[in-house]
Amino acid sequence: MSRTRTFIAVELNDDIREHVVALQRTFARTGATVKWVEPENLHVSLVFLGEVDDRELHNICRAVQEVATQEEPFSLRVAGVGAFPNPRHPKVLWAGITDGADALHRLHSALEANLLARGCYRKEERGYTPHVTLGRVKGERDGLMLAPELTKRLAWDGGRAQVDQVVVFGSVLEKAGPVYTVLGYGHLRGRPNSPRGDSAPLQ
Numbered sequence: 001m002s003r004t005r006t007f008i009a010v011e012l013n014d015d016i017r018e019h020v021v022a023l024q025r026t027f028a029r030t031g032a033t034v035k036w037v038e039p040e041n042l043h044v045s046l047v048f049l050g051e052v053d054d055r056e057l058h059n060i061c062r063a064v065q066e067v068a069t070q071e072e073p074f075s076l077r078v079a080g081v082g083a084f085p086n087p088r089h090p091k092v093l094w095a096g097i098t099d100g101a102d103a104l105h106r107l108h109s110a111l112e113a114n115l116l117a118r119g120c121y122r123k124e125e126r127g128y129t130p131h132v133t134l135g136r137v138k139g140e141r142d143g144l145m146l147a148p149e150l151t152k153r154l155a156w157d158g159g160r161a162q163v164d165q166v167v168v169f170g171s172v173l174e175k176a177g178p179v180y181t182v183l184g185y186g187h188l189r190g191r192p193n194s195p196r197g198d199s200a201p202l203q
Contacts, residue, residue: 061184068186076100078158
């Protein structure tokens with residue numbers, strides 16, 4: 001039985017990616033060891049599904065299409081920085097979402113409900129926090145080196161993106177890091193379908 005590590009997300013534009021990469025380089029100058037997210041892999045997660053039976057992928061793409069049509073296209077702003085579990089002891093560095101956060105919360109909630117009804121998802125206990133993961137900190141000493149830099153950049157601004165679709169990604173873990181593949185799209189309400197037909201779910 002074949003399975004695919006799967007998640008649903010919103011993509012970022014090149015302008016935001018450039019700002020985020022510059023921020024990663026700033027943090028890297030502290031000398032802390034961090035596994036940075038590659039520029040092409042930067043995104044805002046909506047739902048992480050984990051290992052999914054490939055027979056369910058079509059069903060998941062259908063769910064994403066249904067939910068996407070309930071939301072109008074919106075503007076997303078990436079701004080501010082933080083860390084999980086907290087900025088004093090950072091293990092995961094992230095950039096925050098200001099404008100567009102409400103729309104992301106609505107999409108997340110609607111996706112959860114639809115996927116749960118289809119039996120494709122197990123609800124996570126932790127609440128949803130829209131963010132862009134920047135990197136994962138190697139150890140406690142590295143976190144202590146980064147903590148002062150985080151407090152200096154609370155007002156950091158990463159730019160804006162117009163969101164008009166939701167993407168289903170498959171992820172393969174390679175030695176150099178994860179490789180993402182687009183499995184399907186869900187276009188937000190009013191967005192014209194691509195001439196390539198990429199709004200269709202995985203066959």
